[in-house]
Amino acid sequence: xxxxxxxxxxxxxxxxxxxxxxxxxxxxxxxxxxxxxxxxxxxxxxxxxxxxxxxxxxxxxxxxxxxxxxxxxxxxxxxxxxxxxxxxxxxxxxxxxxxxxxxxxx
Amino acid sequence: xxxxxxxxxxxxxxxxxxxxxxxxxxxxxxxxxxxxxxxxxxxxxxxxxxxxxxxxxxxxxxxxxxxxxxxxxxxxxxxxxxxxxxxxxxxxxxxxxxxxxxxxxxxxxxxxxxxxxxxxxxxxxxxxxxxxxxxxxxxxxxxxxxxxxxxxxxxxxxxxxxxxxxxxxxxxxxxxxxxxxxxxxxxxxxxxxxxxxxxxxxxxxxxxxxxxxxxxxxxxxxxxxxxxxxxxxxxxxxxxxxxxxxxxxxxxxxxxxxxxxxxxxxxxxxxxxxxxxxxxxxxxxxxxxxxxxxxxxxxxxxxxxxxxxxxxxxxxxxxxxxxxxxxxxxxxxxxx
Numbered sequence: 001x002x003x004x005x006x007x008x009x010x011x012x013x014x015x016x017x018x019x020x021x022x023x024x025x026x027x028x029x030x031x032x033x034x035x036x037x038x039x040x041x042x043x044x045x046x047x048x049x050x051x052x053x054x055x056x057x058x059x060x061x062x063x064x065x066x067x068x069x070x071x072x073x074x075x076x077x078x079x080x081x082x083x084x085x086x087x088x089x090x091x092x093x094x095x096x097x098x099x100x101x102x103x104x105x106x
Numbered sequence: 107x108x109x110x111x112x113x114x115x116x117x118x119x120x121x122x123x124x125x126x127x128x129x130x131x132x133x134x135x136x137x138x139x140x141x142x143x144x145x146x147x148x149x150x151x152x153x154x155x156x157x158x159x160x161x162x163x164x165x166x167x168x169x170x171x172x173x174x175x176x177x178x179x180x181x182x183x184x185x186x187x188x189x190x191x192x193x194x195x196x197x198x199x200x201x202x203x204x205x206x207x208x209x210x211x212x213x214x215x216x217x218x219x220x221x222x223x224x225x226x227x228x229x230x231x232x233x234x235x236x237x238x239x240x241x242x243x244x245x246x247x248x249x250x251x252x253x254x255x256x257x258x259x260x261x262x263x264x265x266x267x268x269x270x271x272x273x274x275x276x277x278x279x280x281x282x283x284x285x286x287x288x289x290x291x292x293x294x295x296x297x298x299x300x301x302x303x304x305x306x307x308x309x310x311x312x313x314x315x316x317x318x319x320x321x322x323x324x325x326x327x328x329x330x331x332x333x334x335x336x337x338x339x340x341x342x343x344x345x346x347x348x349x350x351x352x353x354x355x356x357x358x359x360x361x362x363x364x365x366x367x368x369x370x371x372x373x374x375x376x377x378x379x380x381x382x383x384x385x386x387x388x389x390x391x392x393x394x395x396x397x398x399x400x401x402x403x404x405x406x407x408x409x410x411x412x413x414x415x416x417x418x419x420x421x422x423x424x425x426x427x428x429x430x431x432x433x434x435x436x437x438x439x440x441x442x
């Protein structure tokens with residue numbers, strides 16, 4: 001199982017495109033790439049989940065970490081193209097109420 | 107003459123006798139010699155060296171390519187021996203770790219042990235199977251004075267030792283307050299505070315807390331982002347998802363949990379589970395919630411404890427079944 005992480009940058013706007021599965025094996029890699037982006041004040045990060053086929057609770061933990069970090073560092077995080085099983089996980093855990101999610105209605 | 111040289115002489119003699127006579131008894135002697143090498147910590151590469159020396163001394167240094175091939179073998183054996191030593195060391199370390207985790211797992215079992223209460227109007231069954239040695243799922247029951255039943259089911263992110271350690275924290279926190287007299291909403295709010303203060307930023311716990319009042323047959327509950335359970339309505343023969351909203355424990359400093367109430371009728375069932383039940387897979391695809399319901403319905407006539415065990419056994423027995431996370435299932439049936 002693999003996760004491809006592509007980061008596009010334009011000044012302090014970032015798009016992080018995640019292709020593949022976010023699970024207990026790939027979550028540490030995601031954490032290493034994502035957390036530093038949230039630590040700089042004013043950074044705006046969009047995480048594109050259009051091609052994320054699987055997300056488990058360890059992966060969700062990384063997004064929670066990132067969310068907490070944006071609150072501490074005055075940066076901004078938004079999850080886009082959230083759908084299917086991934087969306088359900090955010091809804092069940094109540095995280096969709098506090099995190100900025102753009103739901104994909106496809 | 108040192109020991110190795112003496113060994114060399116004996117070896118050379120045996121080899122020459124064997125080559126000249128083709129008599130297998132010399133082979134047997136060579137085997138005995140090898141066994142004595144093991145007890146004296148003489149490695150295989152040393153035997154190759156002895157062999158090379160013996161050949162040199164018997165035939166002179168005329169077999170150039172042959173000698174180089176032995177050199178080749180020697181290097182291969184040295185590498186093999188080193189790797190083998192490392193492997194044995196790891197095996198031992200792994201064994202030690204496993205035993206240590208087993209001790210911890212036994213401690214956890216004692217610590218988290220809960221007794222399924224006997225309440226006249228209810229039949230209660232519960233099963234919890236860890237994915238590895240230690241369980242990151244947790245459930246417990248508490249019985250109030252007035253025939254009320256408290257039930258908690260929780261799931262810590264991840265599995266194994268870290269999850270199990272966090273679970274112990276939940277248990278201690280619950281022990282520290284008088285949950286019989288608190289509402290589900292207040293219990294979750296208090297636990298959230300404990301968890302938020304004490305876990306790493308990427309950790310969280312999901313939990314469902316319910317109370318059943320046998321006098322009124324009312325089920326009161328709240329959920330902290332926990333996988334929704336079901337209510338089986340006997341009259342309609344239908345499963346309904348338990349709809350309770352609330353954020354997981356450990357993310358927000360202050361939060362409030364909505365509390366819900368439903369009336370439980372005779373022969374209804376309350377089904378609580380963790381996502382290990384729905385995250386297990388069959389031949390690479392996930393078991394759907396509808397499939398879980400189907401199997402629960404199939405064995406619904408069994409007493410509650412046999413019922414939960416049979417549901418687990420059903421999935422476990424499938425050839426392509428793979429448990430991916432800790433698996434916990436609780437079924438509470440109203441009998442009268």
